[in-house]
Amino acid sequence: MEINIEHVAHLARLGLSDEEKKTFSKQLGNILQYAENLNKLDISDISPTSHAILMENVMRDDKVEKCQDIESIMKNGPEIEENMFKVPRIME
Amino acid sequence: MSKHETIIGLEVHAQLKTSSKMFCGCANNFGDPPNTNICPVCTGQPGTLPVINKKAIELAIKTALATNCKINERSVFARKNYFYPDLPKDFQISQFDLPLAEHGFLEIEVDGNKKRIGITRIHLEEDAGKLVHKGADRIMGSDYSLADYNRAATPLMEIVSEPDIRTPEEAKAYMEKLAHLLEYIGVCDAKMEEGSLRCDANISIRPVGQKEFGTKTEIKNMNSFKAVMKALKAEELRHREVIDEGGTIIQETRFYSEETEKTKGMRTKEFSHDYRYFPEPDLVPIAPTKEWIEEIRKTVGELPDKKENRFIKDYGISETDAFFIVSNSKMATFLEETTKSYNNPKAIANWLVGEITACLKESKMTFDNIALSPNQLAEMLALIDNGVLSRKVAKEIVLPELLKGSNSIQGIIKEKGLTQISDEGELVSIAQDIIRNNPKQVEQFKSGKEAVLMFFVGQVMKATKGRANPDAVQKILKEALKK
Numbered sequence: 001m002e003i004n005i006e007h008v009a010h011l012a013r014l015g016l017s018d019e020e021k022k023t024f025s026k027q028l029g030n031i032l033q034y035a036e037n038l039n040k041l042d043i044s045d046i047s048p049t050s051h052a053i054l055m056e057n058v059m060r061d062d063k064v065e066k067c068q069d070i071e072s073i074m075k076n077g078p079e080i081e082e083n084m085f086k087v088p089r090i091m092e
Numbered sequence: 093m094s095k096h097e098t099i100i101g102l103e104v105h106a107q108l109k110t111s112s113k114m115f116c117g118c119a120n121n122f123g124d125p126p127n128t129n130i131c132p133v134c135t136g137q138p139g140t141l142p143v144i145n146k147k148a149i150e151l152a153i154k155t156a157l158a159t160n161c162k163i164n165e166r167s168v169f170a171r172k173n174y175f176y177p178d179l180p181k182d183f184q185i186s187q188f189d190l191p192l193a194e195h196g197f198l199e200i201e202v203d204g205n206k207k208r209i210g211i212t213r214i215h216l217e218e219d220a221g222k223l224v225h226k227g228a229d230r231i232m233g234s235d236y237s238l239a240d241y242n243r244a245a246t247p248l249m250e251i252v253s254e255p256d257i258r259t260p261e262e263a264k265a266y267m268e269k270l271a272h273l274l275e276y277i278g279v280c281d282a283k284m285e286e287g288s289l290r291c292d293a294n295i296s297i298r299p300v301g302q303k304e305f306g307t308k309t310e311i312k313n314m315n316s317f318k319a320v321m322k323a324l325k326a327e328e329l330r331h332r333e334v335i336d337e338g339g340t341i342i343q344e345t346r347f348y349s350e351e352t353e354k355t356k357g358m359r360t361k362e363f364s365h366d367y368r369y370f371p372e373p374d375l376v377p378i379a380p381t382k383e384w385i386e387e388i389r390k391t392v393g394e395l396p397d398k399k400e401n402r403f404i405k406d407y408g409i410s411e412t413d414a415f416f417i418v419s420n421s422k423m424a425t426f427l428e429e430t431t432k433s434y435n436n437p438k439a440i441a442n443w444l445v446g447e448i449t450a451c452l453k454e455s456k457m458t459f460d461n462i463a464l465s466p467n468q469l470a471e472m473l474a475l476i477d478n479g480v481l482s483r484k485v486a487k488e489i490v491l492p493e494l495l496k497g498s499n500s501i502q503g504i505i506k507e508k509g510l511t512q513i514s515d516e517g518e519l520v521s522i523a524q525d526i527i528r529n530n531p532k533q534v535e536q537f538k539s540g541k542e543a544v545l546m547f548f549v550g551q552v553m554k555a556t557k558g559r560a561n562p563d564a565v566q567k568i569l570k571e572a573l574k575k
Binding site for chain 1: 111112117118119125126127128129130131132135137143144145146147148149166168173175176177190223224225231232234235236237239240241368371373375376377378379380
């Protein structure tokens with residue numbers, strides 16, 4: 001099973017060396033090959049599984065609870081300006 | 093011009109009126125200082141887990157019921173993966189193959205023709221944050237950007253129409269109808285200019301009679317109902333021109349510019365998407381019970397179309413006035429409240445559509461935060477009927493005061509001495525004075541020019557500062573002039 005490793009790496013914004021590309025191509029190919037086995041099964045009567053647990057309707061009431069430590073979140077930004085996260089130019 | 097028909101489908105995003113965000117307890121508030129409504133969940137810190145806001149589901153179900161949709165027995169949230177600085181988690185929680193509701197419709201009217209526009213689906217997702225671009229007034233040419241995540245993960249409802257729309261006018265009518273409905277049932281503020289309601293359009297053209305759709309383009313950045321129509325008109329024309337010249341339309345996203353009134357393509361590479369949707373592992377499915385849906389159905393209330401018909405039939409209000417009043421849910425409620433203590437809906441409607449709307453406009457106020465209460469209007473109208481206030485004084489003095497926030501009509505009347513002059517003797521002596529001072533007009537009247545009577549009525553009204561009853565004044569003047 002072939003995989004377009006460069007496309008996948010770009011989607012995940014990962015820069016891979018040639019060596020890594022080779023390794024991961026092979027590993028991901030094997031995983032796909034394994035999953036390919038499922039195609040041999042007749043699953044026409046089975047609806048897709050979205051979750052492994054049989055729970056439904058887990059919800060919370062619409063109540064405001066203010067976060068007590070926004071400062072720690074802001075610290076995660078490498079640069080803050082006007083209390084906003086500074087990000088590099090988006091469009092070249 | 094080629095014989096082509098236009099095919100339009102709209103994707104509408106509506107911000108839901110909840111107190112808290114979609115998956116966490118942060119406030120869902122517009123206009124707060126940047127990054128004051130954020131927490132580990134909505135900024136995607138490792139190890140945090142989202143929990144669905146029940147109210148958001150209820151508002152979406154309410155919308156589904158009001159748009160004749162079928163509510164799915166089971167719906168699932170999914171991750172849509174992409175990178176953009178306004179998306180702190182690097183994925184958006186949305187819905188994909190199992191949306192909350194499907195197969196609805198909305199009825200629109202264009203030039204007197206009614207038409208049904210299908211609704212493909214309604215699903216829930218989270219909104220993105222807001223970006224402020226620095227060094228230029230837009231993203232193009234800016235040096236860097238600043239991200240404010242207050243809006244990130246606030247509840248957003250997407251309503252997708254079928255490609256049933258055939259003209260830009262129909263698109264505008266559909267948007268207006270939908271906005272009105274959403275505002276009416278209280279799920280969204282529905283203000284396109286403020287971004288609480290947004291619209292993307294898919295448009296294509298095909299030769300009349302052809303079954304297959306032509307290549308479509310997606311139009312973004314339409315910030316008003318009018319812009320929706322103008323953008324689609326411009327894009328429709330562009331498609332026709334390209335095809336007439338033997339060219340082909342490229343499937344792409346295009347941005348509408350208010351200034352040029354044209355659409356412009358984005359470089360396709362930036363928008364080539366591969367979202368890799370998969371079921372959100374941290375949220376279990378939603379399976380609304382019949383009981384829950386019925387409970388929500390009770391909160392939908394009377395829909396605008398039905399209300400309008402009732403106003404016309406039961407209240408005897410004209411079609412135009414009924415449409416005007418119902419188009420503002422606050423005004424419609426106001427009318428109904430006022431009828432509880434003043435049983436002349438037509439008169440109330442006249443004041444709402446006429447004097448009250450004009451007075452609000454003049455003082456640059458809106459009906460949304462009107463200071464006048466239904467009880468006050470009822471009291472004022474009753475005082476006019478009883479002859480205590482003249483119409484003119486009510487309109488020119490009492491109403492503006494009430495709209496400014498005065499809370500006692502009796503207080504205004506006392507303070508300004510506005511009680512209608514009911515003492516006939518006083519009016520007779522005023523009338524006589526005026527007759528004496530205008531011999532020329534008396535001559536004209538006596539020679540048969542009866543229209544001059546209105547001149548005298550005007551003079552008396554002026555002398556009494558509008559505090560006289562015009563009918564009584566006419567009667568008195570007629571008698572006095574005969575002498």
